[in-house]
């Protein structure tokens with residue numbers, strides 16, 4: 398079948414690759430450059446998402462943990478296991494028993510894909526790994542494992558694999574509208590396909606609306622920002638933001654420190670930038686944990702992306718990270734989808750396309 402994939406983020410690239418592997422003739426349309434949007438503005442973690450256990454998303458966490466292991470095996474030059482500390486303070490954050498149950502489940506769901514067992518560190522051991530953690534009230538820390546990637550380069554690596562499998566990638570090729578009969582309109586004209594896969598991430602619903610295709614799914618667009626700080630980070634930290642249930646990260650990244658992230662609802666017409674308010678929020682989060690406060694001149698850059706989350710009326714912190722695949726005629730649309738699970742999402746897309754044959 399002739400299949401068009403719209404969107405050159407990680408979900409589009411992996412869908413295209415999986416479709417080519419199953420024998421389809423695939424053309425990918427990306428209106429800018431491959432990996433130019435959300436997929437290169439992530440927290441750079443290949444992870445199961447420990448915090449999604451609280452939402453009961455056990456299947457998603459299991460899928461993500463297995464996919465994490467696939468990425469780590471496939472491209473070891475662009476991603477690696479990362480040990481993360483979960484510090485535990487007197488009177489602050491979730492109770493220790495809750496962290497212990499969460500990590501036990503995490504390990505159980507990973508099964509044979511687990512990287513290494515988690516362990517409890519006493520305050521001295523925790524401070525040895527992260528000497529600038531505030532010592533007052535520190536009861537210890539859990540140390541557990543996830544993966545870290547260079548999201549931009551790993552995405553381009555996946556695009557190279559897709560090309561090698563036969564995918565034609567067209568950059569600077571914006572799709573204006575699509576039809577349920579398989580017509581795809583670009584500024585160069587109308588093309589016809591046997592199936593059109595709309596994987597435009599945060600813009601997926603916008604493309605359906607522009608094309609007059611109804612959908613039962615809506616996207617909740619939630620911006621997340623990061624700071625890149627010009628100082629080395631001795632150990633990765635995951636911790637609660639004070640006076641909130643939110644968690645955020647302080648991570649070593651390419652010799653610098655990456656601090657993120659935020660959750661701000663926004664519309665597609667707003668600029669996708671880290672606001673001053675988010676910058677202050679992230680600095681406050683860092684300084685609430687570390688004895689060496691961040692100086693403004695150490696922040697070398699900021700970046701932001703929009704999470705395409707399945708809409709819920711809830712607070713975005715509670716929004717599910719599950720994704721949905723919807724079919725209308727020859728159009729298949731993906732709503733949501735984490736970086737880590739892009740390959741398994743692509744495999745599901747390929748199964749839906751196969752039914753159209």
Ligand SMILES: Cc1cc2nc3c(=O)[nH]c(=O)nc-3n(C[C@H](O)[C@H](O)[C@H](O)COP(=O)(O)OP(=O)(O)OC[C@H]3O[C@@H](n4cnc5c(N)ncnc54)[C@H](O)[C@@H]3O)c2cc1C
Pocket residue numbers: 403404405406407408409426427428429430431432433434435436437438439440441442443444570571572573596597598599600601604619620621622658701702703704705733734735736737738
């Ligand atoms: C702040 C933040 C942190 C995150 N951290 C992590 C993490 O650590 N680990 C993890 O697993 N996940 C993480 N995620 C989630 C993950 O990054 C995203 O869900 C994923 O990258 C989305 O990929 P995508 O391909 O669906 O979308 P995108 O990467 O946004 O790609 C969509 C592409 O479609 C293109 N497009 C749109 N409209 C058209 C059109 N009409 N014609 C042609 N092309 C079009 C866009 O230009 C864009 O390149 C994070 C997300 C955010 C925002």
